[in-house]
Amino acid sequence: MNDTNNMVIVITGGAGGIGMACAKALKQYKLVITDYGQEAVNKAVKELKTAKINAIGFACDITDKTAVNRLKVFTGEQGHFKGIVHTAGVSGTIGNPEKVFNINLIGTDIIVNAFYDLAQNGSAVVLFSSMVGHTIPPNPKYDESLRNPQSANAFKNTASFVGDSADTMYNFVKRGVLLLCKDNAMRFGQKGARIVSVSPGIIMTPMAQKAAEEHPERMKQMEKMTPAGRNGKSEDIADVVKFLVSEDARFITGTDILIDGGILTQLMNPENQKLLAG
Numbered sequence: 001m002n003d004t005n006n007m008v009i010v011i012t013g014g015a016g017g018i019g020m021a022c023a024k025a026l027k028q029y030k031l032v033i034t035d036y037g038q039e040a041v042n043k044a045v046k047e048l049k050t051a052k053i054n055a056i057g058f059a060c061d062i063t064d065k066t067a068v069n070r071l072k073v074f075t076g077e078q079g080h081f082k083g084i085v086h087t088a089g090v091s092g093t094i095g096n097p098e099k100v101f102n103i104n105l106i107g108t109d110i111i112v113n114a115f116y117d118l119a120q121n122g123s124a125v126v127l128f129s130s131m132v133g134h135t136i137p138p139n140p141k142y143d144e145s146l147r148n149p150q151s152a153n154a155f156k157n158t159a160s161f162v163g164d165s166a167d168t169m170y171n172f173v174k175r176g177v178l179l180l181c182k183d184n185a186m187r188f189g190q191k192g193a194r195i196v197s198v199s200p201g202i203i204m205t206p207m208a209q210k211a212a213e214e215h216p217e218r219m220k221q222m223e224k225m226t227p228a229g230r231n232g233k234s235e236d237i238a239d240v241v242k243f244l245v246s247e248d249a250r251f252i253t254g255t256d257i258l259i260d261g262g263i264l265t266q267l268m269n270p271e272n273q274k275l276l277a278g
């Protein structure tokens with residue numbers, strides 16, 4: 001038994017593609033697996049336990065502050081808080097910009113604030129942005145709302161720049177996650193804790209599969225222009241997350257790690273930018 005066995009890591013979206021891969025990569029820790037529905041959580045925990053991973057489940061809607069508070073208390077009871085890997089989110093395919101804003105950005109703000117209370121020396125928070133978050137330019141007119149998603153009119157103001165596309169709203173809120181990470185670094189740092197974000201490219205989880213079904217040609221083209229020569233796998237993300245929560249990443253905080261096989265640079269080339277449009 002090594003000392004990480006008593007360290008607790010929470011994985012939100014733990015029943016999802018990337019969440020489950022992160023759980024497997026972080027098998028040396030005690031894991032709290034959380035996701036929206038109880039059944040999905042039970043299934044994920046069962047799979048992990050079968051693989052001899054120390055996991056316990058807790059169903060929780062990350063947009064519900066009371067539920068997140070319960071998750072925090074539950075986590076605190078499990079042992080030494082090492083960190084949280086916050087993968088829970090939805091893509092623009094759900095078609096509702098307000099839900100995309102609430103789940104991906106307000107949910108992230110709620111999680112960060114709740115787990116700040118548990119953060120201590122050596123804790124790490126890993127947020128999930130996306131490569132598309134890097135395609136939205138800085139602009140104080142919407143950045144203020146993205147930085148303060150729970151403030152009155154934050155959604156309405158952001159929507160006035162986005163229009164009614166849930167895909168475009170996804171890109172904006174993922175910029176918001178980058179900003180939340182930077183904005184929180186100092187207060188986490190004062191506790192000896194770190195906060196980072198990762199920006200996956202195209203990772204073939206159920207989420208990306210759905211997008212691939214909606215835009216098959218675009219997905220094929222994107223795979224072709226990826227310098228790494230393929231789309232990503234959940235494990236490509238999980239291995240980096242494992243590093244980011246570890247002591248090897250002790251001097252990395254308040255920043256983002258792009259894990260995209262090099263495709264973003266290609267997409268930012270003006271002649272390819274139409275591929276980014278929802």
Ligand SMILES: NC(=O)c1ccc[n+]([C@@H]2O[C@H](COP(=O)([O-])OP(=O)(O)OC[C@H]3O[C@@H](n4cnc5c(N)ncnc54)[C@H](O)[C@@H]3O)[C@@H](O)[C@H]2O)c1
Nearest residue numbers: 013016017018036061062088089128130200203205207208
């Ligand atoms: N897959 C990709 O290509 C890709 C690319 C860039 C960024 N990302 C980001 O990576 C993260 C993980 O994505 P994934 O591909 O594993 O998706 P996924 O759909 O497989 O998993 C997401 C999980 O989040 C959960 N979830 C959704 N709403 C929730 C809520 N309100 N409360 C609690 N849980 C909720 C879902 O039930 C699901 O299990 C997301 O934040 C996503 O935006 C994914």
